[in-house]
Amino acid sequence: MSRHRSWRPLVAAALLFASSGAWAASVLPTTYSGNFTSCDDLPGVGTWQGLGYSTGNPPAEGQSYNLGLPGQTITFNYTPPGQNQYLGFTSTMPMDYVVVKGGNAYNVFHYQPGVTSDTNLYSPDNASGGPAAVSHATFCFIPRPTGTKTADATWKRYTDWSIDKSASPTQIVMLDGDSHQVDYTVTATALTRQLYRIAGTITVKDPFSFGWNATAVVDTLQFNNSANQFVLQWTAQPGDTDTLSCVKPAPNADKIVLSCTYAFDLSSLSYPFLTSASGGVNAAGITATRGSGCGCGDDGGSGTQSYTFSATAPFSISANPNESYGDTFAIDDSMLPGSVDHSFALGSGPYVWTYPRPNPLTCNADQGTSTNTATGSWSTGANTNATASDSASVQVACRTVGVSKTAQTRYNRDYGWTPDKHVVVSQADAKVSGMQGCLPDPIASGDYAGNYLCNDVDVTLNAGGSYETVYRLAATRTIESETGFTVSGDIQVSWPADVSPVFSPSAPSDTLSFTGGGTQSIAPTCDPQTATSLHCSYSAALSGKLGGSNQATIQRVLQCYDAQNNASACGFKSYSSNQAAVAFGDPAVETDRCVTLTDLFNGTAGLNLGAGFGWTVQPLLCGSFAQFVTGDIDPDPGIVRSLNVAASWLPPANAGPGLSCEFMVPNVLTLNSDNGASKSDEAVLSVHVPELCANSGGCTYTQGYWKTHSKYGPAPYDPTWAKIGEDTLFFSSGQTWILVFRTPPKGGNAYYILAHQYMAARLNVEAGGSAPSQVASAIAQATAWFTGRSSAAPKGSARDTAINLAGILGAYNEGTIGPGHCSTSPATLAAGAD
Known part of the structure; x- marks a missing residue:
């Protein structure tokens, strides 16, 4: 913090008031008689240590006198001009004494402190009662230091910008x-700020080398449009904080005892009045002293003298900035x-x-x-x-706009049904002369593989025999017609609620593309457009069951918005839906899709002696169907309704010499549709019982028949077995007849090969089949061959004999020789295979 001395504000104030040059001190003179010629004659002063001069003569108006140095002058003027009594002066150096001599006396004007001007100085009065005319003037002064200063105003303008x-x-x-x-x-x-700089120099001189030292400088700045004062200072006192930069140069020819530089930097942001200031004044208050022992008091005597004076400089601010x-x-x-x-x-x-x-x-x-x-x-x-x-x-x-669509197909279908009834006939029976309507190829797989399907079948039975019928019941469903092909669906156009699309045209287009080529256009029907969606529906008739895809497209008017959100049309944009598949599946309406399948066995009155019955094969049949039916077909286990045909059904009127020995067993399969129509197909068995006619030798069965028709099954029991007995020991084999039948001839064992044909031939004879002589002889030879022989495989001639006899008996059993083959049910054959 600066330490301010008590004299500084006084000096600053005095300088500002004096800065106009208008103040001067007028003092009352002291009158002395006699003559006065030099400053050494100053009364009460002693030896004058200062300088002084006398005009010698009355000064002329405006006359200047040199004070001892170039540029240091005093000039006298009379006030008013034209008279010689009242004298005034101006000087460059403060005057301590001015002596005015007139007549025989003089007046001493003592200025404390010295002044640089005064008026109305006069000599003592004479007899006239007024001041005597000035004869000469003497001026005495202690040489003072002088001060000069410069003041240059510059300003810079800085503008900062924000964006x-x-x-x-x-x-x-x-x-x-x-x-x-x-x-x-x-x-x-x-944001503009103006930086003003008022800068210059302050120079203090001791022009008369009178021992003055500058000890303090106060520089005061004031603008012409503000009372604000800005101060910089310097003092030679150690420890002070100086704001002026001053130096005391070494003795020099210019007699400068102190040089100062200063700069006031002021911003308009802090002092807005600066922006309208046009100039001002800068005044420096300077204090100088002379040391003790110099004899430099005001009267020229000894002591310490202090002198305060000022230097001023006006400044002006240019209209335009320097930078x-x-x-x-x-x-x-x-x-x-x-x-x-x-x-x-x-x-x-x-x-x-x-x-x-x-x-x-x-x-x-x-x-x-x-x-x-x-x-x-x-x-x-x-x-x-x-x-x-x-x-x-x-x-x-x-x-964006989303487009989705659906496609549903619809059509109507009428079905046609064909019933198909066949009798399953063994391969051997199918080749019997007189068979009609047999399919050319045998059954390919299943229980009845290798057998044939026939419409009209001739069956030959012995008088006590039966035939286990096997029927294939079939119904084939076909498509008779399909009509009313249509495709329909919905088209949904959607968008968010914060946009409003404009469509042109207002409805989407819809196109069917068919597999294989070709298209068809559809015109949808649309509901009113809502804030977020447009819903449309469509339906189109098609010429057939055409597959493909269906796609909808809607066209939107592109919008070009200006900055004020005003829209104008600027083109088009299309939006397409998914490719909705057009695929026809099941029909919507089906006529005769399902039927009822019934069967009537042996039900035509008067054709045979057997009991007939019918049953529902499929109460609701909705697809092509095929089923083999044999045995007991009644679903009620307490009721046995067999499809077996018995020889005993032969009407008595058909039995006897010269008669047909034949009866017919019809079987009708019927389809009943939902519109009341029915279709049927018939298969007929013609059953021959030649044994019951004159001169008939019956018929024969293969070994397979007899093996499966014993009391041990699995086929229905043939009572012929009772005449021999299944459990009777077969010769010396240690096995019963049925066990021998069921023993396969492993390794080609001729014992069992012959035994199987031998037992079948014996049972055929017991059943009524006539045996030709060669067959009867073969039976007798085989009986002798088995007697006392074990079941071990024979060798050599014994094996050859067995094989030869088995061939003859096999031909008889199979109907090649003898009365012929008895018809054998495929069910029997299938059971025997097991």
């Missing part, structure tokens, strides 16, 4: 393909080409620049945040610059 960038609009929601213009506004704000920075604000926009896109000049405000975006924002290319930065630059000094930037962001949300 604000905005966009309009900032939030954009539009559909894909649309575009939107954006206006950007760049607003610049100028100016930031006068222009050059803007480079990141969106625009070029390094300077716009420039603001200081004073040309308002500083607002609005421009459109060069290319509108589009969806979907510009979806998201689009940020644009404007950067302004300005000079801050001769070689320095500053920048300021601001960004504006626009949020672009892109929406």
